[in-house]
Amino acid sequence: MKSHFRSEKSIFFDALDIESPAERTAFVEHACHGDESLLASVSHLLREHERENNPIDDPIVARQPAPRFHQPGDSIGQYEILELIGEGGFGLVYVADQQAPIRRRVALKIIKPGMESQEVISRFEAERQAIAMMDHPNIAKVFDAGVTETAQPYFVMELVRGVPLTEYCDKHQLDTSARLELLVTICHAVQHAHQKGIIHRDLKPSNILVTLQDGHPLAKVIDFGVAKAIGQSLSVKTIYTRFASMVGTPTYMSPEQAAMSAGDIDTRSDIYSLGVLLYELLTGSTPFEPDRLQNAGFDELRRIIREEEPPRPSTRLSTLNNRQATTVATNRRLVPEMLPTAMRRDLDWIVMKALDKDRNRRYSTAGAMAEDVSRFLMDQPVEARPPSARYRFSKFARRNRVAIFTASIVACVLIIGTAVSVWQAREAIKERDEKQVALAEARAAEQEARDAEQAAKDARHELEGFNRRLNETTVLLASGRASADGRRWSEAFQAYTEATEVLPDYFLVWLERGGLNAKLGRWESATTDFARAVEIGCPIEQTQLSGVPQLLFYAEQNAAYRKLCQELRSSSRDDPMAVSARGQLVDDLPAETAAEIAERVERMLGAMEEKTNSTDSSDKKHRYAGMFYGVNLYVGGWAHLRAGNNEQALRRLEESNQTNWFGRGIAHPLIAIAHHRLGRAEDALHSFNESKELLEQLLTESVEKSTGSASIPWVDWIEFLLHHREASIVVKGHTPAVDQRILQMQGFAEAAIEE
Secondary structure (H helix, E strand, C coil), X not given: CHHHHHHHHHHHHHHHCCCCXXXXXXXXXXXXXXXXXXXXXXXHHHHHHHCCCCCCCCCHHHCCCCCCCCCCCCEEXXXXXXXXXXXXXXXEEEEEEECCCCCEEEEEEEECCCCCCHHHHHHHHHHHHHHHCCCCXXXXXXXXXEECCCCCEEEEEECCCCEEHHXXXXXXXXXXXXXXXXXXXXXXXXXXXHHCXXXXXXXXXXXXXXXXXXXXXXXXXXXCCHHHHHCCXXXXXXXXXXXXXXXXXXXXXXXXXXXXXHHHCCCHHHHHHHHHHHHHHHHCCCCCCHHHHHHCCXXXXXXXXXXCCXXXXXXXXXXXXXXXXXXHHHHCCCCHHHHHHHCXXXXXXXXXXXXXXXXXXXXXXXXXXXXXXXXXXXXXXXXXXXXXXXXXHHHHHHHCHHHHHHHHHHHHHHHHHHHHHHHHHHHHHHHHHHHHHHHHHHHHHHHHHHHHHHHHHXXXXXXXXXHHHHHHHHHHHHXXXXXXXXXXXXXXXXXXXXXXXXXXXXXXXXXXXXXXXXXXXXXXXXXXXXXXXXXXXXXXXXXXXXCHHHHHXXXXXXXXXXXXXXXXXXXXXCCHHHHHHHCCCCCCCCHHHHHHHHHHHHHHHHHHHXXXXXXXXXXXXXXHCCHHHHHHHHHHHHHHHHHCCHHXXXXXXXXHCCCCCCCCCCCHHHHHHHHHHCCCHHHHHHHHHHHHHHHHHHHHHHHHHCCCCCCCCHHHHHHHHHHHHHHHHHHHCCCCCCCHHHHHHHHHHHHHHHC
């Protein structure tokens, strides 16, 4: 019974991360594995979670009419609203004019509806006085605080016209020293707040704005103490709501905050957040990737923050790819080659001390962290690492460069004099040894010659053996092709199998056998052969590659598919075969790459049309309007669709359906997707139904004729199935079930081979 409860809870929490209702329902049904009782229980929890009038999250006694958003011209006390400039996890920020007792422009933050319980208002009143006590040049001053007529607490703060900390540093390409100097001022601001008994709890770049004062950057920390003043209690639903609104906050959250024990938070939680900020200023990224944290389940997110140790900043910099390294180096006025050496080990120690999971081992105060960073800037020993004689001497040497340089010159002169005095004695010894060295070199050269001769013999022998195996393999491939042309499937497979045994590292053997398997509908065997060919390394110019990416993607051969995609995308060839090959990519294609493919296809289509119009030959015109012209219309429509050019995609796809090429009609699902993106629901449904009719026709014909594949080429068949599944998800909102006739077709193929 206990394991059942844990399973129900885990499924419920994981389902909350899925926004689409259809995908969420499908996930829950799959996760319950046919357990009707468990499915009913989880479904009930989800319905209660989504119900607006949930008595757990919205008690009846606390319900009030939801206040409306304030508009420009509205007044809140003596403040006139001018405009909405931001929306955070728990507040709306407006620019407002204070009317009395003095006139000035301020930032007014109003707590969002739903947080204005009596407990929150009481905590708010108790905290507002402490927040107002703070007076520091690097803290946005809180002028006033109160509660609106609809019981919404609000803060009135200094209006800071600045940009987030990391954005300012990257935009102005501040070097490491300038970034550290900014961080020191921020640490002093946090120390000031801590001395007033205020903990920020949400330090992140968007809460630290940098502006210019007298031509120098000035960091301002905003929202100090607001989180504590709100004192929001965390129910299960509240947790997920706040995660959705406070994007990125978990990235800067301390382990004790992730433990969900609000009463156990102290000033050292802000020290951890300062460590994350320093990590990001140095490396351009946070210790844990935001995408990973946002995609993780709630329990997994807490585990990562509380248990996993992040890589040191120097380690993170050394593992950046070329593009990331170039960006990070440019933002710090460095060349990429200098980036790994720019991170000194002292900074590693400072950052990792601030990020220690055990808060007792972090800096005791923000001021202590500021002092250690300042020591680094002045080339003094930092307290974050255990001192050693060598370490202290290196710091001493940096501070006393001139004296040490002078002493070094004197020492070098003495050493050179001593060296000269013994040089002549060494020359005599050297002359004596030269004859012995020359003799040894002659013997070594003779041995190397003998070794080279033997290596040449071995190489010739190996080449002769390879040529014999290649000739034998070529004969077997020819035999396999002839048997396949005569529909003697068993003999063809026997020849191909023998070829793989004779020359197992020859990619063409696996490509041809995979093509025969695919033609007969034996997709599992075909994907195994194609994956082996890709693993060996087949040139992308091979015509046998047509359809291979789609089949690998359909069969979830991810490693082979990714490798083949990388090779296809890296090709810069402009000929029709290369462009069509890149058009076979079906997953994770960037819009700019798709636009490039579409542009190249359009150039080819224009050349074909120009050539067709320049001649009166009806045969030539028919040929260009036939197979290859139709293929390129289809590929161009697909590429335009991936690039977001929906109208052009629709035109090219419909044109492809009007040409007499062997894949005519397979554009129906893509046409349905294009209509859907253009907001034409009826046209999208009509095109999807045409796709279903074509699918039904092909399956019916294959079953009636007892064939292993559809009546169209297998390349177009597999691509049609992929796009039909995608269209079903986009237009109908669900993934279609696998038709059993497809499995039946594979049985026909096996029977044909046995006959």
